[in-house]
Amino acid sequence: MQLYLxxxxxxxxxxxxxxxxxAVGFISGMFGVGGGFLxxxxxxxxxxxxxxxxASVSAQVAASSTSGALSYWRRxxxxxxxxxxxxxxxxxxxxxxxxxxxxxxRVGQLDLVIGACYVVFLGFVGIFMTxxxxxxxxxxxxGVPPPPPKPRRHGMMQTLPFQVRFHRSxxxxxxIPVVALGLGIGxxxxxxxxxxxxMIVPALIYLLKxxxxxxxxxxxxQMVVTMAFATFLQSATNHTVDIVLxxxxxxxxxxxxxxxxxxxxxxxxxxxxxxxxxxILAVGIRFAIxxxxxxxxxxxxxxxxxxxxx
Amino acid sequence: xxRRALAATLFAAGxxAAGxxAAGxxxxxxxxxxxxxxxxAKRVEITSNFSGTTLTVYGTVERxxxxxxxxxxxxxxVMLVGPDRVAVTRRKDRVAGIWVNxxxxxxxxxxxxxxxxxxxxxxxxxPAILKAAQVGLASLILPExxxxxxxxxxxxxxxxxxxxxxRAHEGLYAEYPSAVRxxxxxxxxxxxxxxxxxxxxxxxxxxxxxxxxxxxAEQTSEVExxxxxxxxxxxxxxxxxxWLYGLLAVVVALLTGWLGGVLFRRD
Numbered sequence: 001m002q003l004y005l006x007x008x009x010x011x012x013x014x015x016x017x018x019x020x021x022x023a024v025g026f027i028s029g030m031f032g033v034g035g036g037f038l039x040x041x042x043x044x045x046x047x048x049x050x051x052x053x054x055a056s057v058s059a060q061v062a063a064s065s066t067s068g069a070l071s072y073w074r075r076x077x078x079x080x081x082x083x084x085x086x087x088x089x090x091x092x093x094x095x096x097x098x099x100x101x102x103x104x105x106r107v108g109q110l111d112l113v114i115g116a117c118y119v120v121f122l123g124f125v126g127i128f129m130t131x132x133x134x135x136x137x138x139x140x141x142x143g144v145p146p147p148p149p150k151p152r153r154h155g156m157m158q159t160l161p162f163q164v165r166f167h168r169s170x171x172x173x174x175x176i177p178v179v180a181l182g183l184g185i186g187x188x189x190x191x192x193x194x195x196x197x198x199m200i201v202p203a204l205i206y207l208l209k210x211x212x213x214x215x216x217x218x219x220x221x222q223m224v225v226t227m228a229f230a231t232f233l234q235s236a237t238n239h240t241v242d243i244v245l246x247x248x249x250x251x252x253x254x255x256x257x258x259x260x261x262x263x264x265x266x267x268x269x270x271x272x273x274x275x276x277x278x279x280i281l282a283v284g285i286r287f288a289i290x291x292x293x294x295x296x297x298x299x300x301x302x303x304x305x306x307x308x309x310x
Numbered sequence: 311x312x313r314r315a316l317a318a319t320l321f322a323a324g325x326x327a328a329g330x331x332a333a334g335x336x337x338x339x340x341x342x343x344x345x346x347x348x349x350x351a352k353r354v355e356i357t358s359n360f361s362g363t364t365l366t367v368y369g370t371v372e373r374x375x376x377x378x379x380x381x382x383x384x385x386x387x388v389m390l391v392g393p394d395r396v397a398v399t400r401r402k403d404r405v406a407g408i409w410v411n412x413x414x415x416x417x418x419x420x421x422x423x424x425x426x427x428x429x430x431x432x433x434x435x436x437p438a439i440l441k442a443a444q445v446g447l448a449s450l451i452l453p454e455x456x457x458x459x460x461x462x463x464x465x466x467x468x469x470x471x472x473x474x475x476x477r478a479h480e481g482l483y484a485e486y487p488s489a490v491r492x493x494x495x496x497x498x499x500x501x502x503x504x505x506x507x508x509x510x511x512x513x514x515x516x517x518x519x520x521x522x523x524x525x526x527a528e529q530t531s532e533v534e535x536x537x538x539x540x541x542x543x544x545x546x547x548x549x550x551x552x553w554l555y556g557l558l559a560v561v562v563a564l565l566t567g568w569l570g571g572v573l574f575r576r577d
Contacts, residue, residue, distance in 0.1 A: 009507075064570075
């Protein structure tokens with residue numbers, strides 16, 4: 001069924017969008033990530049302008065993270081103080097991201113920067129995740145017991161000023177790396193149209209040494225608020241949130257996530273991480289190929305923001 | 311509304327005819343033809359299930375009593391021209407192994423341009439006359455500016471070609487040679503396809519009459535392409551009350567997420 005999107009000004013097949021939302025929702029439910037890093041490129045590939053895709057996916061990620069965050073809230077698996085510190089940075093990063101997004105669009109380098117960021121971040125996280133999880137799987141095969149948990153020493157993290165105690169996580173670290181992390185994720189998330197769950201989860205585990213049971217819930221809270229804020233900012237400054245598109249993606253995503261979660265529960269943590277790592281790596285490689293291979297058409301047309309007669 | 315537009319069109323037609331007569335005094339008898347036409351709709355409404363439509367234009371060539379019929383017959387070109395928009399055409403070049411957008415040209419050009427004719431365009435008149443009449447993609451004048459904002463009238467051929475090619479590929483620029491059917495000696499009709507991707511705004515329907523390779527008459531009317539109903543309300547809200555729309559989008563997202571969590575509660 002053909003549906004005309006009011007903001008994207010683009011006709012789409014309703015079931016196609018539904019299906020894309022569902023498929024990405026399946027993956028996000030299975031791995032516990034937002035799935036924005038898959039959704040935005042898919043929408044752009046389908047003909048929706050990057051500006052509208054990025055902004056509308058923010059709304060979708062806010063919705064899908066809400067379900068997850070509520071479930072963790074009921075189980076009291078959220079460090080609210082840590083989330084608040086991350087959010088303080090996240091808001092600033094998000095506001096900054098919207099500005100840079102508009103600037104890059106004006107000078108025509110948005111696609112390049114988005115492409116390059118995908119290659120760098122997805123490539124890095126993908127390789128790291130795949131490497132770490134395959135190592136764990138192989139070690140388990142050989143019957144080697146998992147390495148004992150490292151002592152909780154943070155080195156530099158403990159020498160920086162503004163030491164803050166996070167009771168829930170039983171953690172004392174400087175506020176600087178926490179706020180900086182939130183800022184970085186908020187900025188990249190808004191710029192690239194992703195929630196950034198695949199970046200913030202490893203960062204909380206490996207950099208800040210937050211207990212694993214609190215990591216997902218806390219990062220989901222950070223994602224809900226940052227993405228809701230990004231949705232609002234994109235609406236207010238760029239008018240690029242297509243509420244119809246976002247709603248279709250949300251419905252597809254919520255349903256897909258249920259099936260994904262059921263499959264996900266049957267797999268071991270390291271198997272899930274290996275699969276997710278490979279998936280992230282594959283998306284990163286696809287973007288790398290696009291940057292390097294001679295394009296089919298060297299020319300492209302873009303409509304500047306506010307350049308149209310409405 | 312439509313009656314008023316028709317009246318305005320007829321008035322404009324009168325002015326145009328008078329202008330043509332005044333301008334071409336020595337050849338009054340040769341320029342006594344006028345074009346009269348009417349598009350099938352004055353308003354194309356884009357609703358949520360809009361998947362493209364067609365616009366039919368009927369017209370006739372009118373001759374005053376003193377004019378002798380032409381041996382070669384008439385040729386008609388019908389154009390649907392969208393509102394002007396700014397479009398940046400960029401070219402990628404390889405920099406350190408990576409393809410990067412480098413050079414660009416900015417066009418202030420119609421967002422939509424479809425032309426249908428009774429004969430292949432090049433056979434209707436000389437390139438100079440076609441250019442003056444703005445008939446055919448090859449004749450289209452595209453004011454162009456280079457980065458830095460300097461406007462040049464004679465554009466860069468490679469960028470112009472790429473712009474026209476990409477627009478044609480999107481279905482926004484099209485030529486339909488021999489698509490205008492002659493129903494008799496003077497009556498003609500054409501059905502122009504309107505793609506779902508067409509931008510909204512005021513469109514001009516231009517008709518041009520040729521005979522023996524010269525331009526005899528020209529006539530213009532307007533068609534409006536608007537979003538309607540729900541599409542219109544959403545678009546209005548997003549631009550006029552951006553803050554409210556943003557809040558609404560956030561509420562929709564949070565509510566949907568919450569509802570999803572409640573419906574599929576797993577714990």
